[in-house]
Amino acid sequence: MKLCEFIRPTSLSEARDKLRELGPQGMALAGGTALHFLQDQTTRRAVDITRLGLSFIRKEGDFYVVGATTPLADIQRYRAPDWTLHEVCRRIATHQVRNISTIGGNICRVFPWADLPVVLLALDARMVVFSDKEEEIVSDEFFDGQPTQRFADGSLLTAVKVPLLRAHQGFGVVKVSRNSAAFSLVTMAVSLELDGEVIKTVRVAAGGAVPFPRRLPTVEAALVGREAKSEVFREAATKADSDVSWRGRESLSPDYVRQLAEVSLHDALERAVSFARARNA
Ligand SMILES: Cc1cc2nc3c(=O)[nH]c(=O)nc-3n(C[C@H](O)[C@H](O)[C@H](O)COP(=O)(O)OP(=O)(O)OC[C@H]3O[C@@H](n4cnc5c(N)ncnc54)[C@H](O)[C@@H]3O)c2cc1C
Secondary structure, eight states, rough: OEEEEEOOOOSSSHHHHHHHHHHHHHHHESSGGGGOOOOOOOOEEEEEESHHHSOOOETTEEEEETTTOHHHHHHHHHTTTTOOOOHHHHHSOOOOHHHBBHHHHHHHSTOOOOOOHHHHHHHEEEEESSSOOOOOOOHHTTTTGGGGGTTTSSSEEEEEEEEEOOTTTTEEEEEEEESSSSSSSSEEEEEEETTEEEEEEEEEEESSSSSSSSOOHHHHHTTSBBSSSHHHHHHHHGGGGGOOOOOOOBBBOOOHHHHHHHHHHHHHHHHHHHHHHHHOO
C-alpha cells in the first residue's frame, strides 16, 4: 500500500469526518508499522490519529483504560499491582517497533501473529469505539471477525478497558517464537478465578497457531469446577483440538504446533494460578 498524503486532524470528530469524507481512499494511521504487511497496490490518504490525546493509561473504576494510540513500549513500562499487559508487550517485535506501534493498531487490524487480541479476549476487555457517539464493545464481539470491517465507516477505536483483577483472580500468558523479535508461533492467555483450590471461572484464548485469535470453550468447560493442578491442566489442554485446527507454521507441522500449543496452555494455566495465589497470600 502507498500513502500519498498525511492529514493531521486536531480533534477526534475532525478525524472521523475526514475518514468519512475520504471513504475507501482514506485510512487511520497510528504507528504505521502494519503498512509493511499490507501488500495491495492501493494508494491511500493517511489520517494521522496520534495527536488526538489518545495516548494514556489510567485507572478508572473497575478498569485500566488504555488510550488507543498508546505505544506498546509505554504499556510494557507501566507498572501497577494487578497490571497484566506489560508481559506480552515486552515480547512483541523489537524496541524500535514497540516505540511506535500502538495498542489500537495491533487490534484494529488483526494479523495472524497478533498477541494483544489473545490477551484481551482472555481478560474480557472492552473496546471503546467512537462513531457518532462512544460505544463499548466486549472482546468476544470485537474479535468475532476481522475488526477492520467495523471501522470502514470512519469510526475509530479510542480506548481499551481492561478489567481490574479481583481477589482470587489471576492471569497468565505464554508466547512461543523462534527468537525474541520473531512472530508468534503460539500465544496462549488465561484469566481465572479460584475458589480455594478449585477453578471457579476461566477464560482461555489462543493465537498464532490458529488462523484468527479465539477463545477455547471446550478447554474452559474442562477446567471449571476442577482442582487447579497440573494433571487437570494437561488433560484440559488436549481438548483444544475440539475448538480449533492448528496451523503448521515456519516449517513446523500442524501436529508439532498442536503439541507446542498444549504445553504453552499448560504453562499459561500454571502462571495464572500462581498469580492468583500470590495475590491472596
Ligand atoms: C517486524 C515486525 C514484527 C512484528 N511482530 C509482532 C508479533 O509477534 N506480535 C504482535 O502482536 N505484533 C507484531 N508486530 C506488530 C503488528 O504486526 C502491527 O504492525 C502493529 O501492531 C500495528 O500497530 P500500529 O500502531 O503501527 O498500526 P498502524 O499500522 O498505524 O495501523 C494498523 C491498522 O489499524 C488501523 N487502526 C490503527 N489505529 C486505529 C484506531 N484507533 N481506530 C481504527 N483503526 C485503527 C489502521 O487504519 C490500519 O488498518 C510486528 C511488527 C513488525 C514490523
